[in-house]
Amino acid sequence: MKLHLKIWRQNGPQDKGKMVDYDINDVSPDMSFLEMLDVLNESLVAKNEEPIAFDHDCREGICGTCSLFINGEAHGPDRAVTTCQLHMRKFKDGDTIYIEPWRAKAFPVIKDLMVDRSAFDRIIQAGGYVSVNTSGNTLDANAIPIPKHDADRSFDAAACIGCGACVATCKNASAMLFVSAKVSQFSLLPQGKVEAKQRALNMVKQMDEEGFGNCTNTGACEVECPKEISLENIARLNREYLSAALVE
Amino acid sequence: MSKLDAKIPEGPLADKWTNHKNKINLVNPANKRHIDVIVIGTGLAGASAAATLAELGYNVKAFAFQDSPRRAHSIAAQGGINAAKNYQSDGDSVYRLFYDTIKGGDYRSREANVYRLAEVSTSIIDQCVAQGVPFAREYGGLLDNRSFGGVLVSRTFYAKGQTGQQLLLGAYSALSRQISKGKVEMYNRHEMMDIVIVDGKARGVIVRDLITGELERHSAHAVVLASGGYGNVFFLSTNAMGSNVTAAWKAYRRGAFMANPSFTQIHPTCIPVSGDHQSKLTLMSESLRNDGRIWVPKKKEDAEKLQQKRIKPTEIPEEDRDYYLERRYPAFGNLVPRDVASRAAKERCDAGYGVNPTSQAVYLDFADAIMRYGRTEAHVKGIHNPSDDQVRELGKKVIEAKYGNLFQMYEKIQDENPYETPMMIYPAVHYTMGGLWVDYNLMTTVPGLYALGECNFSDHGANRLGASALMQGLADGYFVIPYTIGDYLANDIRTGPISTESQEFEEAEKFVSDQIKHFVNNNGEKSVDYYHKKLGKIMWDKVGMSRSEEGLKAAINEIRALREEFWKNVRVPGSDTGLNTELEKAIRVSDFLELGELMAMDALDRTESCGGHFREESQTPEGEALRKDETFSFVSAYEHKENDPGKSELHKEPLTFENVEVKQRSYK
Ligand SMILES: Cc1cc2nc3c(=O)[nH]c(=O)nc-3n(C[C@H](O)[C@H](O)[C@H](O)COP(=O)(O)OP(=O)(O)OC[C@H]3O[C@@H](n4cnc5c(N)ncnc54)[C@H](O)[C@@H]3O)c2cc1C
Numbered sequence A: 001m002k003l004h005l006k007i008w009r010q011n012g013p014q015d016k017g018k019m020v021d022y023d024i025n026d027v028s029p030d031m032s033f034l035e036m037l038d039v040l041n042e043s044l045v046a047k048n049e050e051p052i053a054f055d056h057d058c059r060e061g062i063c064g065t066c067s068l069f070i071n072g073e074a075h076g077p078d079r080a081v082t083t084c085q086l087h088m089r090k091f092k093d094g095d096t097i098y099i100e101p102w103r104a105k106a107f108p109v110i111k112d113l114m115v116d117r118s119a120f121d122r123i124i125q126a127g128g129y130v131s132v133n134t135s136g137n138t139l140d141a142n143a144i145p146i147p148k149h150d151a152d153r154s155f156d157a158a159a160c161i162g163c164g165a166c167v168a169t170c171k172n173a174s175a176m177l178f179v180s181a182k183v184s185q186f187s188l189l190p191q192g193k194v195e196a197k198q199r200a201l202n203m204v205k206q207m208d209e210e211g212f213g214n215c216t217n218t219g220a221c222e223v224e225c226p227k228e229i230s231l232e233n234i235a236r237l238n239r240e241y242l243s244a245a246l247v248e
Numbered sequence B: 001m002s003k004l005d006a007k008i009p010e011g012p013l014a015d016k017w018t019n020h021k022n023k024i025n026l027v028n029p030a031n032k033r034h035i036d037v038i039v040i041g042t043g044l045a046g047a048s049a050a051a052t053l054a055e056l057g058y059n060v061k062a063f064a065f066q067d068s069p070r071r072a073h074s075i076a077a078q079g080g081i082n083a084a085k086n087y088q089s090d091g092d093s094v095y096r097l098f099y100d101t102i103k104g105g106d107y108r109s110r111e112a113n114v115y116r117l118a119e120v121s122t123s124i125i126d127q128c129v130a131q132g133v134p135f136a137r138e139y140g141g142l143l144d145n146r147s148f149g150g151v152l153v154s155r156t157f158y159a160k161g162q163t164g165q166q167l168l169l170g171a172y173s174a175l176s177r178q179i180s181k182g183k184v185e186m187y188n189r190h191e192m193m194d195i196v197i198v199d200g201k202a203r204g205v206i207v208r209d210l211i212t213g214e215l216e217r218h219s220a221h222a223v224v225l226a227s228g229g230y231g232n233v234f235f236l237s238t239n240a241m242g243s244n245v246t247a248a249w250k251a252y253r254r255g256a257f258m259a260n261p262s263f264t265q266i267h268p269t270c271i272p273v274s275g276d277h278q279s280k281l282t283l284m285s286e287s288l289r290n291d292g293r294i295w296v297p298k299k300k301e302d303a304e305k306l307q308q309k310r311i312k313p314t315e316i317p318e319e320d321r322d323y324y325l326e327r328r329y330p331a332f333g334n335l336v337p338r339d340v341a342s343r344a345a346k347e348r349c350d351a352g353y354g355v356n357p358t359s360q361a362v363y364l365d366f367a368d369a370i371m372r373y374g375r376t377e378a379h380v381k382g383i384h385n386p387s388d389d390q391v392r393e394l395g396k397k398v399i400e401a402k403y404g405n406l407f408q409m410y411e412k413i414q415d416e417n418p419y420e421t422p423m424m425i426y427p428a429v430h431y432t433m434g435g436l437w438v439d440y441n442l443m444t445t446v447p448g449l450y451a452l453g454e455c456n457f458s459d460h461g462a463n464r465l466g467a468s469a470l471m472q473g474l475a476d477g478y479f480v481i482p483y484t485i486g487d488y489l490a491n492d493i494r495t496g497p498i499s500t501e502s503q504e505f506e507e508a509e510k511f512v513s514d515q516i517k518h519f520v521n522n523n524g525e526k527s528v529d530y531y532h533k534k535l536g537k538i539m540w541d542k543v544g545m546s547r548s549e550e551g552l553k554a555a556i557n558e559i560r561a562l563r564e565e566f567w568k569n570v571r572v573p574g575s576d577t578g579l580n581t582e583l584e585k586a587i588r589v590s591d592f593l594e595l596g597e598l599m600a601m602d603a604l605d606r607t608e609s610c611g612g613h614f615r616e617e618s619q620t621p622e623g624e625a626l627r628k629d630e631t632f633s634f635v636s637a638y639e640h641k642e643n644d645p646g647k648s649e650l651h652k653e654p655l656t657f658e659n660v661e662v663k664q665r666s667y668k
């Protein structure tokens, strides 16, 4: 396949940045999207130009590092996948592909297609944990049976990879899907219930401080989320938050 | 007399750890506040260690090259974590987990370390549940288990095919809690470039801020490496793209011994290579071998038709299929250990029975399991006389609940639906049992320098059993280092802060910055990946699944030549300031080019076969690995010499077995 690429290049946080055109030949449909970029980068290095910077690590959809906005969609046209799992067979010979970084106030661009998502870490630091020590001197793991249904739903929420596609997709750049997934994971388990309300308050407070927007329930995040994190989690977070705020 | 003192505590095996903990020095909480510890890496081993050390009161600085601790390579572990809980009452015990691990490792690991691992394994599960890790459960609300290769019990805890993710997020949450308390200072996107040794002790590191390109000095009273494995020396592996050996290798160059470097695990069930553009390989978890059956056609004609895509696997009748693992190893069947399964796949493919166009693939088939589960479900749901289609649909649901994400991953990569047609798989590099030599306290040969998780050599001998790396990482980080490091740091309570202005820091920083300047000013002709791919090919062909004297000698020469050319001719565009991903890769590959040689040397020296190390010259008439215990019952540990990996000096730590009978492994 031959493709026309229009790729965002930005030399650093202060640089204005612009779209740059690249043509690429010999793309095989079996390549992953990032492997296609590898090939392009090899050709840039061959010309002694700086390769395009993009984030990636596991290349199998689990670490949450990759992050491209492809033809106007977070993680590209396929559903329930990350950019690294997207394959070129989803495109046609002669296609033009626009490749941009996540765009959100809370995710400043570092270089080219790389952004800074440390705001997510700070939200977790604000309360995304169960406050137990790591001594191992705790209850036997089977001391508290947990209904399978709850454990499964907790797992589904915990499957969030922290990629930020939800934020990048949302017209308000809200981080509610991400925050609600963590809050839900814990509030569905007896171990996490104890601090559920305080956790919701603290994490939402940090989210606001980081400059993420408000949630207006457009549902766009759920559609683009590579792990299919459900909007139900946002409803659960709202319940925890409201009841906590009432008590305060 | 060997330079290596493993410091194994006295007393009966089962009491060693308790006795040791009772005897070692402690640091009182007030003094811990005056002691700094550096942790390199925030995977399972590093995150659990950093969180626990901070909780105990030490001042911790943690470093990772990813943009968040949550993205360490541990996140990708799929199948599960072992623990001797015996919840299934199927005869499991600490001793059995210990025994299975020693046997699985082909009697090339240390009894005392492995026993301790089995002993603390149960606390890991308790700890993780308390942290809110959502493990899979049964309908009664209790934890579910599955089996992994090389064992006859069900002791593996799991969270779908995302166990590593859930465990790492657990450790990350504990770490985040300590970061929020100010007890851990977290440095993301920072890569360790060198260790600083002052008066013979590890006292700090030189790191590079990957965003600004600046070099920084950080000092501490002890340095803990938890930097993961080095499988990427093969270029193609199941490891994340960034996984590298640099931290461990720099430690080696500064005096830490490297143990069993040639012990590499080639995992039998990975998605086969599709073309030259391939950047990495994807694992299909071993847990799939609980339900999938591995086969190739019995008839060569059928194999050829499959290679030419003229027929489909489902068209081959049952009687023409060769379930070669079940045939060769009736006792363990599809659940033989990884090294055995990988070699058996290679044997069939080399003989011409491979099933894809490159003839480098075998089938992993779920059709039987789907029908078996479907019938049980129909029974449970009270459906009498269900049709085959109904059974199949019900069965697919069960398989989806168990392995859904793996099946989805497969489908995305291969563009084939594994619920309908068998998966194609082939062995790939996955894990490195070798690593920095450590004693019972997890200290390397450099005082104050510790190594945890995959970057040490300690527990898995010549072959790791499935679901045991996660166990080891968390055992080391949560339950071992917090005790053993105190024994060393008890001598440092009056030392006070370590200065970064010393000559030692100066020299280490200069060494790093000279190397960086060399790369950015080199103006060579070939990219870093060019060299990395070449190295990978040498390693895979000659230091991979099957090794011979001739091949290994050739590999050593080829790697030396390639290394020389790399330094002369590599091209790194951009500068040493600011983000430069090619520069990051160049530094990592320069270390792989040295490590590769040492791996080949170690493989050449060990003329026996054991575990994942298969020397063609040492096999039984049936083609099984043949160990030579009289000559090779030792850990090989290499000491860096004269700035040249080829001059490394071999030291041997003899292995003695007092609690298990050493036998040739048999899974028949
Ligand atoms: C696909 C896959 C599936 C697996 N599945 C299983 C499984 O089901 N069960 C099981 O038991 N095991 C499994 N394993 C093995 C297991 O995941 C790993 O062995 C284990 O997670 C390693 O953990 P670690 O903490 O030692 O290192 P890692 O998780 O690799 O972490 C390394 C850390 O070190 C940091 N680092 C490295 N170098 C530097 C440097 N120079 N400077 C700064 N930081 C650095 C990294 O940033 C990272 O934080 C699997 C492995 C793979 C590849």
Ligand code: SF4
Pocket (backbone or CB within 6 Å): A159, A160, A161, A162, A163, A164, A165, A166, A167, A177, A178, A181, A224, A225, A226, A227, A228, A229
């Ligand atoms: S909720 Fe989905 S889109 Fe948002 S960070 Fe998590 S996985 Fe990514």
Ligand code: FES
Pocket (backbone or CB within 6 Å): A055, A056, A057, A058, A059, A060, A061, A062, A063, A064, A065, A066, A082, A083, A084, A085
């Ligand atoms: S690179 Fe890990 S999710 Fe894409």
